[in-house]
Amino acid sequence: MSRILTEFIEIYITQILYLRSIYPRQIFRKHKAYGLPVYCSIYPPLNEYLKESIKAIDDLINKSELDTVEVLIYNENHKESFMIDKLKDFSISDSDKFLMSIHENFRKAIYDLETKCKVLKKFSRSYKFKILLHTKEKSYRHICNESKHQDFLWIKENSTENDAEAEILPITSSLNFMSIYVKQF
Secondary structure (H helix, E strand, C coil): CCCHHHHHHHHHHHHHHHHHCCCCHEEEEEEECCCEEEECCCCHHHHHHHHHHHHHHHHHHHHCCCEEEEEECCCCCCCCEEEECCCCHHCCCCCCCCHHHHHHHHHHHHHHHHHHHHHCCCCCCCEEEEEEECCCHHHHHHHHHHHHHCCCCCHHHHHHHHCHHHEEEEEEECCCCCEEEECCE
């Protein structure tokens, strides 16, 4: 069950990077997922970062310790956060044994992302991105003590952003088991 969600998150993150032009379009190749064209990276440094991030995401989902995945895109003048929230609530209905409904929901979420990215403010200068994983403090302590996560940088960060100043744009409303939205600062 967690692998299904992890696969979706991996595809979704890569779509964000492609649609927001974080890297040149030439480092992406078109594939199909959920009946839609999606883009996968062929750039080794990005692929290694994504691989390590997805490994950590999968591990935290398996332990029900992951609350939110955030893809933060930023430069000195502008910041936006793509949030995949309420991940602890993910479950598959017994009536969806062939995963038709879940795949349709994932398909709609990817389609909605492409539509909503067209209305987002463009970055005017160079920018960076990072993937942030939100957990509870107990989970953070557990992660830091586990040897298999020692190669990955884990930092406890207290939020300093004032959410009242952020513009929030829902990405999709088709998923009843998680929220996906973007915050622009």
